[in-house]
Amino acid sequence: MSMAEQSxxxxxxxxxxxxxxxxxxxxxxxxxxxxxxxxxxxISSVEVIAVILSTLWLLGAVIFFVVIVPETGSSDPSEKxxxxxxxxxxxxxxxxxxxxxxxxxxxxxxxxxxxxxxxxIDGIRQSYLAQQQGxxxxxxxxxxxxxxxxxxTARKTETALAMFxxxxxxxxxxxxxxxxxxxxxxxxxxxxxxxxxxxxDLPIEDFIRALNFxxxxxxxxxxxxxxxxxxxxxxxxxxxxxxxxxxxxxQDGIYMDDLRPDRARPEIWRHFAAGARGRxxxxxxxIRDRSSLALTNxxxxxxxxxxxxxxxxxxxxxKTFSVFEARxxxxxxxxxxxxxxxxxxxxxxxxxxxxx
Numbered sequence: 041m042s043m044a045e046q047s048x049x050x051x052x053x054x055x056x057x058x059x060x061x062x063x064x065x066x067x068x069x070x071x072x073x074x075x076x077x078x079x080x081x082x083i084s085s086v087e088v089i090a091v092i093l094s095t096l097w098l099l100g101a102v103i104f105f106v107v108i109v110p111e112t113g114s115s116d117p118s119e120k121x122x123x124x125x126x127x128x129x130x131x132x133x134x135x136x137x138x139x140x141x142x143x144x145x146x147x148x149x150x151x152x153x154x155x156x157x158x159x160x161i162d163g164i165r166q167s168y169l170a171q172q173q174g175x176x177x178x179x180x181x182x183x184x185x186x187x188x189x190x191x192x193t194a195r196k197t198e199t200a201l202a203m204f205x206x207x208x209x210x211x212x213x214x215x216x217x218x219x220x221x222x223x224x225x226x227x228x229x230x231x232x233x234x235x236x237x238x239x240x241d242l243p244i245e246d247f248i249r250a251l252n253f254x255x256x257x258x259x260x261x262x263x264x265x266x267x268x269x270x271x272x273x274x275x276x277x278x279x280x281x282x283x284x285x286x287x288x289x290x291q292d293g294i295y296m297d298d299l300r301p302d303r304a305r306p307e308i309w310r311h312f313a314a315g316a317r318g319r320x321x322x323x324x325x326x327i328r329d330r331s332s333l334a335l336t337n338x339x340x341x342x343x344x345x346x347x348x349x350x351x352x353x354x355x356x357x358x359k360t361f362s363v364f365e366a367r368x369x370x371x372x373x374x375x376x377x378x379x380x381x382x383x384x385x386x387x388x389x390x391x392x393x394x395x396x
Contacts, residue, residue, distance in 0.1 A: 084145065084148075086141045086145050086148075087141060087145070089141070090137050090138055090140075090141035093137045094134045094137055094138070097130075097133050097134055097137070098130065098134065101129070101130040105126060105130075241367075242268060242269055242271075242272040242275055243268075244364070244367070244368055244372050245265070246265040246268050246269055247269060247275060247364060247376075248372065248375050248376050249261070249262055249265040249266075250265050250266045250268075250269030250270075250275065250279055251278070251279070251282065251379040251380070251381035251382065252378075252379035252380050252381070253266065253282075253283075253380055253381075254266060266279070274359070274360050274363060275360060277356050277360070278356040278357060278359075278360040278381070279381075281349070281352050281353040281356045281357075282353060282357075282380070282381040282384060284349045284352075284353070285346075285349050285350055285353045285388065286380065286384060288339075288345075288346050288349060289336070289384070289387075292335045292336075292339060293335075294332045294335060294336065294387075296380040296383040296384060297380070298329075298332075299327055299329055299332065299383050299387065300329075301326035301327050301328070301383055301386050302323070302326030302328065303326065303374070303377065303378075304323040304324050304326060304377065305323070306370035306373040306374055307370075308320075308321055308323050308324060309324065309361075309365065309373050309377065310365055310373070312324060312361070313361055313362045313364075313365035313366075317394060317395075318395065318396060319395075319396075321394075321395060322395045322396075324386060324389065324395060325389055325390040325394070326386055327383070327386045327387045327390055332387060333387070333390060333391065336387055336388065336391045337391050340391050340392070350388045350391070350392065351392065353384070353385075353388065354385065354388060354389060354392060354394065357381070357385045361376075364376065
């Protein structure tokens, strides 16, 4: 069968179905439920009730004024006023009935429009949620990646400390000392005098940089200052104690870089070095982070190892700062107060009651 014959046969069948019988109803548009526009109703139940009440009232008024009350036929002027009052008595209730009917119809229309609007809003919300759930998870991966980068940045200091700690342990291992050979150009030391005692004082710049620890694993200047600080006996004790408490605090997610303490004046630090305690130096406890204070307080009470490490650190800080304050200027004290070691002192000092 050719394509032309098929087309003609299809047209014949369609013409027979369209004109042969009128029983097939015409196509009607599909209703979309609550989203469809409201259909215009001719007469609702409210209008029917209003018509019935109006009719009953008018019939009652006609019966009362025409049948029951006889006409007097008087031409008294007061009859005009009586006629006016009669009209009001007849038509005023009818008007009130239709006002109430109109208000009820408007209220029903507003209620339907409100339901239709609420359904449309719910449909938009469901569509948005379905669209969000069906999207690719690439934004979530990017957010997780950024969070990982932030966490890695916060732990750079702890990584540098751990690397330096391992180097310090390797350097602390005893090595076989070579046999001393006499030399005329090497001065002999007096009995009981160590080389550390004859070494020059640690520069203040290296002291402050060592208390702040290296920023990253590539901070060569910071590691150089830290190595020079560890050769100083008093400073090395404080650095090691600070490293221990910083490592323990990091186990609870407390990092000194996240703390923003209130700055205290240099003279208050000098009062602390002179032996003042309690309220006169309360400004030194400038840590206001409630979560860090709560976690540190709980650790101090429950963990004896952490408590011993904290008290050991506070004692070393007190002793070392007294020596540092004697030869430091106000600007150098302010720089020292901004180091990670000083922030650890502020945090642990508040938990230990040093500023109470």
